[in-house]
Amino acid sequence: MAKTEKSFARNFTGCLTCVQVLNIMVLLGFMLNYALRVNLTIAIVEMIYDEADNHTAVAHLTNLTDHVNVTQHPEHIEQTRYHWDTKQKNHLLGCFFWGYVLTELPGGRLAEIIGARRVFGYSTLLASVLTLLSPAAAAAGFGWIVALRVALGFLLGVTWPAILPMASKWIPPMDRSKFMSNMMASSLGAAITMPVCGFLIAHFGWESAFYFTGIIGVMWSVAWFAVVYDSPAQHPRISDAERNYLLKALPQDNNTKGHMPAPWRAMLRSAPVWAIIITHGASVFGYFTVVNQLPSYIESILHFNIKHNGLLSSLPYLGKYLCALASSVLADSLRRSGRLSTTAARKLFTGFAVGLPGVMMIVQAFLGHDRVWSIAIFTLALTINGAVTAGYLGNGLDIAPNFSGTIFGMANTLSSFGGWLSTFMVGELTHENNTYEQWQIVFYILAGTYLLGALCFVTLGSGELQPWNSPAPASAATKQEEELLNEPLQPPQQLHNKV
Numbered sequence: 001m002a003k004t005e006k007s008f009a010r011n012f013t014g015c016l017t018c019v020q021v022l023n024i025m026v027l028l029g030f031m032l033n034y035a036l037r038v039n040l041t042i043a044i045v046e047m048i049y050d051e052a053d054n055h056t057a058v059a060h061l062t063n064l065t066d067h068v069n070v071t072q073h074p075e076h077i078e079q080t081r082y083h084w085d086t087k088q089k090n091h092l093l094g095c096f097f098w099g100y101v102l103t104e105l106p107g108g109r110l111a112e113i114i115g116a117r118r119v120f121g122y123s124t125l126l127a128s129v130l131t132l133l134s135p136a137a138a139a140a141g142f143g144w145i146v147a148l149r150v151a152l153g154f155l156l157g158v159t160w161p162a163i164l165p166m167a168s169k170w171i172p173p174m175d176r177s178k179f180m181s182n183m184m185a186s187s188l189g190a191a192i193t194m195p196v197c198g199f200l201i202a203h204f205g206w207e208s209a210f211y212f213t214g215i216i217g218v219m220w221s222v223a224w225f226a227v228v229y230d231s232p233a234q235h236p237r238i239s240d241a242e243r244n245y246l247l248k249a250l251p252q253d254n255n256t257k258g259h260m261p262a263p264w265r266a267m268l269r270s271a272p273v274w275a276i277i278i279t280h281g282a283s284v285f286g287y288f289t290v291v292n293q294l295p296s297y298i299e300s301i302l303h304f305n306i307k308h309n310g311l312l313s314s315l316p317y318l319g320k321y322l323c324a325l326a327s328s329v330l331a332d333s334l335r336r337s338g339r340l341s342t343t344a345a346r347k348l349f350t351g352f353a354v355g356l357p358g359v360m361m362i363v364q365a366f367l368g369h370d371r372v373w374s375i376a377i378f379t380l381a382l383t384i385n386g387a388v389t390a391g392y393l394g395n396g397l398d399i400a401p402n403f404s405g406t407i408f409g410m411a412n413t414l415s416s417f418g419g420w421l422s423t424f425m426v427g428e429l430t431h432e433n434n435t436y437e438q439w440q441i442v443f444y445i446l447a448g449t450y451l452l453g454a455l456c457f458v459t460l461g462s463g464e465l466q467p468w469n470s471p472a473p474a475s476a477a478t479k480q481e482e483e484l485l486n487e488p489l490q491p492p493q494q495l496h497n498k499v
Helices: 003-009 018-048 056-063 087-094 094-099 102-114 117-131 132-141 142-156 159-170 172-205 207-227 238-248 264-268 270-300 310-337 341-369 371-390 395-399 399-430 436-458 474-484
Strands: none
Touching: 018 087, 018 117, 018 142, 018 159, 018 172, 018 207, 018 238, 056 087, 087 094, 087 142, 094 142, 094 399, 102 117, 102 159, 102 399, 117 132, 117 142, 117 159, 132 142, 132 238, 159 172, 159 395, 159 399, 172 207, 172 310, 172 371, 172 395, 264 399, 270 341, 270 371, 270 395, 270 399, 270 436, 310 371, 310 436, 341 371, 341 395, 341 436, 395 399, 399 436
């Protein structure tokens, strides 16, 4: 056996490279990220006792599990239920974002300073422990479960911006779009969590949704710390061939220098940075509006409850992930072959992923009264939006890999406010006047928001490395580093990332 083959045999699986293991762990991590969020939206159906109609919760839960042929009903299970009113229910579902919005920017910056391994790993581990404590918190009182959900949002808020600094150390520039598609596995996680937790609740009670996702989270966290490290230089089991390839392909920080101070003034005056922030805010605003309001619209306007078919309600999430993966592979291939520059690829796929849903919202304003057209347009719009992974989503790694976490944290902070704003907007427009004409106004606002975001990035976006990414004056080494980042790099066949 050759030396290289012996080195690979010491890896986690004996046949995967460390980059491939990282891809798998990040994909599973973001699936878990959303599982820890949406478990409450499923469990709360059975947590609340409805004196007027004790069978309402059973009917809703059955809707979630129709496609897995669940026949045992929760009324046969003895479990604690709480007398929370509708206001308390919405309060509990929304309080997650109170903590979430606070740690977006600090999370990205912290990952740049102490490393994404600890930030992403410990935040997920602690969030999983809190999830396991959720039934106990609910039993202690409504205030306790609200506080727990705020803390959960506080912890999970750091995860999304934290992963970009790790990508800057592990993923070659021409493979980064594909790596960013792993973040869209959050949609896949939501699609899987809904039917699985629905099945568990139907057989074991609502507490099982929290215990199941919490235990999975703890297990993932242990595996994360065992197989993932902040850089190739720190990994104790990486082969010499893979380490040397990655160290050559990616500039690695000298640990003796300490972390770089963030160039706040330069970032805030950078047009490409604002292109990312504005476009991300517009895209997520549209996403949250469609996802959160789709069931209400279909039930109240089309008089059809999408939850009656669990598979149908999962299609937008599944479609978004598949589109994210396909578009990312295509974008990396076009960039690697030289057919598209990084700037052209980012603008092209952002225009497609954010602009086309805007056009589809205009169509929805005219055809939204039709049941089939509405579901098809909503599903297709969310599916197409998955292509943002090949567009602006990883653009911070192109323009400033040293501060990619900070840039994404800035963008995600704005988008978190957008999640609340979308709910407020629809509530104000449809309050006491829930008609199709009022929903047309919502669709026009969404269309304008999507198109504005696409236009902003196409106009101001860039894929070029920004001069403020490195505080040192331009030198021969710096210029050589920039050329390396922008040139296609063909890895050895045995090291090619196929994940």
